[in-house]
Amino acid sequence: MANLDLANFVRPNVKSLKAYHVDNHDCKIKLHANENPFQLPTEILDLISCSFKNFQFNRYPDPGCQQLRKAISITTGIPAQNLVVGNGSDELLQLILQVFCEPGDGVAFPDPSFAMYSILAKSMDLKPVPFSLNDQWDFKADSFLEIAEQTKTKVVFFSYPNNPTGNCFSNDEIEKTLNNFQGIVVLDEAYYDFAQKTFKNRLETNNNLIVLRSLSKIGLAALRVGFAAASPLIVTELNKIRLPYNSNSVSQMVANEVLNQFHLIQKQIDLIIQERTHLFDALSKLNEIEVFPSDSNFLLFRTSQNSGEVFQKLAQKDILLRDLSSHPKLKNCLRVTIGTPDENSNFLQEIEKIL
Ligand SMILES: Cc1ncc(COP(=O)(O)O)c(C=O)c1O
Structure with missing residues (x-):
């Protein structure tokens, strides 16, 4: 048997770290991790299943x-x-x-x-x-x-x-x-x-x-x-x-x-970019929100209300965002990943109701 004081073995700079935090709420609409909301195109899935036969x-x-x-x-x-x-x-x-x-x-x-x-x-x-x-x-x-x-x-x-x-x-x-x-x-x-x-x-x-x-x-x-x-x-x-x-x-x-088969992925990227413009325009119209221009597949926005509460209310509606408000420069800021057109309208509807 061994029962060492393991904490004393850990390098001090590792001991003082906090693990990279990922919210893991069990929400259906996941707009928190900057992923592509679409599954791989079926043409690519078919090629992958063929490759697995002799893998x-x-x-x-x-x-x-x-x-x-x-x-x-x-x-x-x-x-x-x-x-x-x-x-x-x-x-x-x-x-x-x-x-x-x-x-x-x-x-x-x-x-x-x-x-x-x-x-x-x-x-x-x-x-x-x-x-x-x-x-x-x-x-x-x-x-x-x-x-x-x-x-x-x-x-x-x-x-x-x-x-x-x-x-x-x-x-x-x-x-x-x-x-x-x-x-x-x-x-x-x-x-x-x-x-x-x-x-x-x-x-x-x-x-x-x-x-x-x-x-x-x-x-x-x-x-x-x-x-x-x-x-x-x-x-x-x-x-x-x-x-x-x-x-x-x-x-x-x-x-x-x-x-x-990148041309198939490019179609998804083009749709995400189109949805980004749509979501940016819709959020810009809300007085309670300041939304920042984006070249990415997500939007950063600041709410006039406490962002932690907005985050929780969205999570109760099965929509997961990233709450960034612990950073001093990002007080009341949330980040939303561009989702599918349905996910985006769902998110818009709910945030309008909340605000
Ligand atoms: C700026 C930036 N670099 C790197 C990464 C990590 O990407 P990967 O999944 O390739 O490790 C991320 C993921 O969120 C990111 O935002």
């Missing part, structure tokens, strides 16, 4: 994701040798910090932004360096560069578009950062498909740039597929510390089918 469940996956990287290369125009596949783009965020940062180094990110940037930095004994966004949820490169120098910042993460504010940062400010920051710039383009804005062309001119993408937001959240595009040296270093079979065979196979 080699007994074999390890292809460790280099050759076929998948080729499919990504064809879709994005980025050479396959510049790509690394991750078990979700989350995994790649962690690998990037592992490659570049020593304990005590600064890891910068706009504030508010994706919570994992800070959680990962803290878990690895790195120093989170949040820099405040202005009222338009934008930043100034000059002030970031000053902060970066003072804090020994090695890596900066930009969620582009930014989760949870929804917008893309100014082109000029990102350019200035790319050209002047003496460290690694990660453009986390998880929501690229809803914005169609990218810095991938700068991979050729800026060897300190890493572009991250995810298939989670466009229909494959269940399978955890993300990828990094970067210069050959960065790819080599990421591959050294990546676990040998980080991407499983099912994820590789399905992602490959999805990318080969």
Whole structure:
């Protein structure tokens, strides 16, 4: 028998962390996790079931994701040798910090932004360096560069578009950062498909740039597929510390089918973008709400009432949103993912009643 005081064994920086929080209410209408509300098109489902007939469940996956990287290369125009596949783009965020940062180094990110940037930095004994966004949820490169120098910042993460504010940062400010920051710039383009804005062309001119993408937001959240595009040296270093079979065979196979039939997914993306405009316009008409413009598959809005109560009332109606009000800059703010047309009208009807 053993009964150790286990808490004393845990590294202090891990002990002080709070786990990434996901609301898990059992609601039918899930508009809280920025997923694609549509099932994969039947044509793709049919191809997947065919592939399963001869699927080699007994074999390890292809460790280099050759076929998948080729499919990504064809879709994005980025050479396959510049790509690394991750078990979700989350995994790649962690690998990037592992490659570049020593304990005590600064890891910068706009504030508010994706919570994992800070959680990962803290878990690895790195120093989170949040820099405040202005009222338009934008930043100034000059002030970031000053902060970066003072804090020994090695890596900066930009969620582009930014989760949870929804917008893309100014082109000029990102350019200035790319050209002047003496460290690694990660453009986390998880929501690229809803914005169609990218810095991938700068991979050729800026060897300190890493572009991250995810298939989670466009229909494959269940399978955890993300990828990094970067210069050959960065790819080599990421591959050294990546676990040998980080991407499983099912994820590789399905992602490959999805990318080969991307025109079918694009139709879903187009519909989500159309619904985003519709939902934005409808929410803008409500006096009790301030809704922020979005390049993503979600909308951030502020309510005149207590957002926690609005969140609970919606949950009672089987509609799950993300309550962001614990962040000082996001008081009374909620985030709603664009759902199917039916889910969106349901949400609109209920929130109008509540407010
Ligand atoms: C900005 C941003 N980056 C990365 C991720 C993680 O995506 P993945 O599912 O590919 O790990 C998310 C998920 O919410 C996100 O919002």
